[in-house]
Amino acid sequence: MKLPVNSELTASRLLVKETQCPYCSVQCKMTVEALAEPVKGEHRGEYSVQGVPNEASQGRLCVKGMNAHQHALSGQRLLHPLIRRNGELETCSWEEAIQYIVKQFQSMKDDYGADTIGVYGGGSLTNETAYLLGKFARVAIGTKYIDYNGRFCMSAAASAGSKVFGMDRGLTFRLSDIPKASCIILAGTNIAECQPTLLPYFNQAKENGAFIIVIDPRRTATAAMADLHLQVKPGMDALLANMMLKVIMDAGLVDPHFIEDRTHGYEQLTYVLADLQLEQAAAACGVDLAQVRQAAMAYGKADTGMIMTARGVEQQTDGHLAVRHFLNLVLATGKIGKPGCGYGAITGQGNGQGGREHGQKADQLPGYRSIENEADRAYVASVWGVDPASLPGKGVSAYEMMERVHNQDIRALLVMGSNPVVSNPNVRLVEEALRKLDFLVVADMFLSETARLADLVLPVTAYLENEGTLTNLEGRVLLREQGRPSPGETLNDWDVLCRIAAELGKGTYFQYDCAEDIFNELRVASRGGIADYYGITYERLRNEKGVYWPCPAPGEQGEGLLFSERFAHPDGKAVFTAELSPGWNEVSPEFPLILTNGRVLPHYLTGVQTHRSAALAARELENFVELHPATAARNRVLDGEWVEIQSVYGSFTVRARVKAYIREDTLFVPMHWGGVQNVNRATRPELDPYCRMPGFKTVAVTIHPLRLVR
Incomplete structure (x- = not known):
């Protein structure tokens, strides 16, 4: 390709008084200052990155945010059409x-x-x-x-929230409410790696006595800090949620007044769950029934509680229903609309x-x-x-x-x-x-x-x-100012x-002459809608450092805590879900393992930006598969060698990492690489019938060492 060779991009002195990280949905604020200009052929530039106090991350930065400027200043930037x-x-x-x-x-x-x-x-x-x-x-x-x-990313949780609550917003509560929760369920979310600047909220909750439950096929860094880890089989999250609700119902831990006053459909749900056999369900989920009972009782007995889901639950062909079954737990116990309570979908993209x-x-x-x-x-x-x-x-x-x-x-x-x-x-x-x-x-x-x-x-x-606005995972609209001139x-x-x-x-x-002109039109176009931004202006965002939506008028503060009095459906009530999901279990003798995927700390999405950051790329140079030692032994896979993973849809090659903290029937591969290392060469095309989310988290595969394939 006949492409121009760009030297590292520079400004006369790069000094960004305040910007925000381009990566995850926390949208941490920061400053970026040039300490030494780069000199081609001699040395790279030196930069100082500092977190700026803000309501979401409270001034914290993770390794991605600390190094985000590297891709913006990369010599690989495209500067001309x-x-x-x-x-x-x-x-x-x-x-x-x-x-x-x-x-x-x-x-x-x-x-x-x-x-x-x-x-x-x-x-x-x-x-x-x-x-x-x-x-x-x-x-x-x-x-x-x-x-x-x-x-x-968000379609399963978004469609579920719209059906159940009448509104989709990532968190129904403020981030600052997390330490007030007595019990927290984190289902299919690895906050410690995906949103690490939020982890102190959960550590503070633990210090306050909270019981934290993590639902994940892997023992992630998030699971390691939990009080209880339910190592569920991929594809069975909806059934696990129903098991927990069944235990809570049988123990009489539901909130009858909340159910009567603020919901519809509970009676039908009780009929549907009446025949659920907990022992059989536990076997299908691959979890210990005693641990499921422990988790359910902890959440049911807690005065305050939160449930949060992410892609592990949502990126499935029954992701919409799986989220709705977790929302059944929230509604049945009345744990929403008050401090220390609620549901949150942990948004992935910025x-x-x-x-x-x-x-x-x-x-x-x-x-x-x-x-x-x-x-x-x-x-x-x-x-x-x-x-x-x-x-x-x-x-x-x-x-x-x-x-x-x-x-x-x-x-x-x-x-x-x-x-x-x-x-x-x-x-x-x-x-x-x-x-x-x-x-x-x-x-x-x-x-x-x-x-x-x-x-x-x-x-x-x-x-x-x-310049422009972005809305973080808790529904707080933030303004990101232009920090430097556009290069090339x-x-x-x-x-x-x-x-x-x-x-x-x-x-x-x-x-339009500027981004603010577009935002002012957006304000009017959104006026009266569910996501009403009309009361938010650039001036307010500069002065207040963020405003929650919905905010229908300039004099209003926006709603950080949702559903304290009514839900967003016309009658003000939320809706229980009585439709069950069969889950996913399509392994076979030919394809006996379950492939799931996810994120790792140094990288973001498909790696277009983070692979251009030397500091981040050096932390994970290539893709890999995590597999259990017993699985590795059965398939003659050695730690560190290249393997081929194949499904009926295709195959890809990655390096093996043998780890004891993953289920024996499950393989985990990150999603941040393309080419022959792209996990999506093997994922299946089936979509959730409600929200059209692909089933990224479940596909039947086999694994072979490349030394044997040859």
């Missing part, structure tokens, strides 16, 4: 790039219709860009096909919360409105100044978009802030699909695995350079969209 000529990517001007996009999009619309163009976003984009991406797809292009990588609220999801309009609701469509259309009838209908989920690319229903694709060739399940199909496209344009900071396939690559700004010819994501829209003849709908 790249166009493919004669099979190679080479630099071009922005004018040529925009004209090329417009020509291709217009040709697709003329030949096949607007729905032949797809838009694919990301959960790390600012609220302003996420909002504008949805508007761009529906107004500038007119396509129904828009979705984003958050579909692989703006995983805000990114799913304002329209880059297939079925949503700004403010968490539904694109299928006529009143919602009419309101948003009035804000945008378009005819409601001109807005396209509901599209499909992210992976289903890839299927439509594969069968060429979608012929052109704009990818912004995502790397689908690594993050999707069944990536062999995704790779084939992207190669079939007539036109692929990718906006990114680096030449990601997806960008390498593109016809056009657009260089965009990093977290130090773009990089543009903010939203600016790219506005330039394309203008050349498409839709410029009157995309006239």
